[in-house]
Amino acid sequence: MSEQQDSIKLKPGAGGTFERPESAFRHFVSNAPGSKFPAEKADMPCISARDSHRTMIVRSLKRLEDIVDLYICSFNMGKDGWFFSDNPEVAKFGCLPKDPLYGLSKIKELYLKADPSYEGRYTIPVLWDKKTHTMVSNESSDIIRMFYTEFDHLLPEADREMNQPGGGFYPEDLQAEIDGINDWVYHTVNNGVYKSGFAFTQEAYEENVEKVFGSLGRLEELLSDRPFLLGDYITDADIRLFPTIVRFDLAYNPIFMCNLGTIRNDYPNLHLWLRRLYWDGSERTHGAFRKTTEPWIERYKNGYGEARQLVLGITDALRPYPTHIEVVATQLSSDQKQPTTLSLQQHFAQRGSERTSLYRMSTWRSIRRMIRTWPLMGLYRRPWPMSSAVAPRLDHSIPIEEEKTPNYHANRFYPIYLGQVLDGRYQVATKLGYGANSTVWLVRDLDRWRWSQEKYFAVKVNATRQPSRKVATENELDIMSHISQVNPQHKDLKPDNIMVKIEDTSIFDRDAQDEFENPLPQKHLNARTIYLSRNNYGPLSVPTGIIQIADFDLSVRTEPDQIHMGAIQGEMYRAPEVILNAGYTYSADIWSLGVMLWDLLEGKGLFNPTAPGKADEYDDQSHLGQIAALIGPPPQNLLSIGQRTSMFYKSNGELKDPDRIPGDLNFENTISCMSGEEKLKFIQFIKRMVRWSPEERNTAGELLDDPWLHEDFSQN
Structure with a gap:
């Protein structure tokens, strides 16, 4: 039968996700007396293909080659699923032209022979019983468990499960831990790559690809102090994970768009684990991982590309977010002990053949990355290994940080983990902070000679699920690059965004080393870890006097007479025109600056606008009442243009709830850190900013000439 290329398009599940159907045949082979499917030699052939890798691994690990026959079908799927093929190209890989049992051409025909009423998908592997002419199981997780123990009576003593190192591949004392790892690895990694590559919507793709890399980070941490997932011995958890990881850089990264990183470049522990299994030819594995991988490895990329085309009907990748990690083509060579990188010429030729923006990057960046794979790479700084220190665990039920x-x-938040290398260059050292739309991390720059001084950067990782995030990120970068030439409106001026330049960069070394040796408590969740921020540097040892404004992701570049609408600013620093939705411009930042000075000088806010009886709940009307107590009633012209005015004010301009206006709030009694003429001049300075009418507030340039900023006042 020739190669089929019929469409097998699937229908999307909830939210545009790819949903894998449950296996329909779940019988069990047993060596117990009276079993319906007794384990006997050559009676249970396993029908397989490249996608049944773990089944083939266990068959080889357990030395069942002479007990369980293996029938290999073609590389590709047609509209009826897998099939056998007489194509001489696939015959070289052991693929058969017909089913040896009944001369059938399609796996579908075996399913219907087992159950004529079957209407599900025709998947592999299939474990078939020759005696009863029916299907025992089409669930690989069940089949490998049968292979572990149920054929042991046909094997030499040394190959039986109980005599394997560590008590076997699924030892009783580790079964709960193995099942626990298998559960989240299956949903977020094994099946997660398919949920990403076969996603029907951008939202489904983003959600699942983030889970994939969150779990890869978790696996990287697990392998930081052990050769295998559960310790010193290979278990069922390693076997189930291996097929996904060995395909990752070759197929899932470029074809299924799991392109936020590569195993080789970004997960050193996981990469070492992969090579350890692949090249193991000892008695414990008999070379099973390599033997069941090497014949197929050159077919992975093409095979998965064809599968994606057949399932979704497309060959071009959906545009993923983010796209900053480049694809590095790797292969496990049969005569080398580690993956080899394509030559620069091959690399560019391959990149030129791709038709999507997913793989585009500048020539210089390509050359720089490739150079780092050459011998010169040994002169660059190396990533620190994963820390062996065990961080205290935090209660899962108590929210922390973001x-x-x-x-x-x-x-919405990309699951960064400590020790991770971003873009092949920046190694995450500590967490610096967080916000509603991002997290910030201290990273080591690895693109430096080993003898040069350590260099650190702060990397801001924006939330990815916000629809406007791409635009906001581009806007923030634009403002940062033009900050010295234009007048950006910040829109979120508050103490959290006012920074003092650090006086000594050795503090970064200190904190990075301390986090490595004595990590702060961590909150471990299913596919991510929430870290505590290290941002309390204490008082300045040497005052620098250099103040900087940060966090421009909500900022806009605007003109003085250009009016914007909508809610901005932190609640306590919100200008009245923003509360009323009367339109705002630069003058809203001037209001925030005036109010924020209380936090800096007094250590507490000028306003405390909470709802009556609800101390932690912000209330707009209370805020307006406190402003009125401080600077008098609002002007009618402001109320007349506010789209929310009627929510808080009567038609005559009075506040609907006059009890929200405190009788004892004034500038004088809110200032305790100064007195006399200095206090008087400060209040005059503040009144130039804290005014109802935006047009009456002074500009930043005008405020720079204020006497309070320049005069020396006697200290009492």
Whole structure:
């Protein structure tokens, strides 16, 4: 039968996700007396293909080659699923032209022979019983468990499960741990790559690809102090993970768009684990991992590309987010002990053949990355190994850090982990902070000679699930690059965004080393770890006097007479025109600056606008009442243009709830850090900023000439 290329398009599940159907045949082979499917030699052939890798691994690990026959079908799927092929090209890989049992051409025909009423998908592997002429199982997780123990009575003593190192591949004392790892690895890695590559919507793709890399980070941490996932011995958990990881850089990264990193460049522990299994030819594995991988490895990329085309009907990749990690083509060579990188010429030729923007990058960046794979790479700084220190664990039920921000959703935040290398260059050392839309990390720059001084950067990782995030990121970069030439409106001026330049960069070394040796408590969740921020550097040892404004992701470049609408600013620093939705411009930042000075000088806010009886809940009307107590009633012209005015004010301009206006709030009694003429001049300075009418507030340039900023006042 020739190669089929019929469409097998699937229907999307909820939210545009790819949903794998449950296996329909779940019988069990047993060596117990009276079993319906007794384990006997040559009675249970396994029908397989490249996608049944773990089944073939266990068959080889257990030396069942002479007990369980293996029938290999073609590389590709047609509209009825897998099939046998007489194509001489696939015959070289052991693929058969017909089913040896009944001369059938399609796996579908075996399913219908087992159950004529079957209407599901025709998947592999299939474990078939020759005696009863029916299907025992089409679930690989069940089949490998049968292979572990149920054929042991046909094997030499040394190959039986109980005599394997560590008590076997699925030892009783580790079964709960193995099942626990298998559960999250299956949903977020094994099946996660398919949920990413076969996603029907951008949202489904982004959600699942983030889970893939969150779990890869978790696996990287697991392998930081052990050769295998559960310790010193290979277990069922390693076997189930291996087929996904060995395909990752070759197929899942470029074809299924799991392109936020590569195993080789970004997960050193996982990469070492992969090579350890692949090249093991000892008695414990008999070379099973390599034997069941090497014949197929050149077919992975093409095979998965064809599968994606057949399932989704497309060959071009959906545009993923983010796209900053480049694809590095790797292969496990049969005569080398580690993956080899394609030559520069091959690399560019391959990149030129791709038709999507997913793989485009500048020539210089390509050359720089490739150079780092040459011998000169030994002169560059190397990533620190994963820390062996065990961090204290935090209670899962108590929100911390970004989990406490408004409208928090885990899927919006990329699951960074300590020790991770971003873009092949920046190794994550500590967490610096977080916000409602991002996390910030201290990273080591690895693109430096080993003898040069350590260099650190702060990397801001924006939330990915916000629809406007791409635009906001581009806007922030634009403002940062033009900050010295234009007048950006910040829109979120508050103490959290006012920074003092650090006085000594050795502090970064100190904190990075301390986090490595004595990590702060961590909150470990299913596919991510929430870290505590290291950002309390204490008082300045040497005052620098250099103040900087940060966090421009909500900022806009605007003109003085250009009016914007909508809610901006932190609640306590919100200008009245923003509360009323009367339109704002630069003058809203001037209001925030004036109010923020209380936090800097007094250590507390000028306003405390909470709802009556609800100390932690912000209230707009209370805020307007406190402003009125401080600077008098609002002007009618401001109220007349506010789209929310009627929510808080009567038609005559009075506040609907006059009890929200405190009788004892004034500038004088809110200032305790100064007195006399200095206090008087400070209040005059503040009144130039804290005014109802935006047009009456002074500009930043005008404020720079204020006497309070320049005069020396006697200290009492």
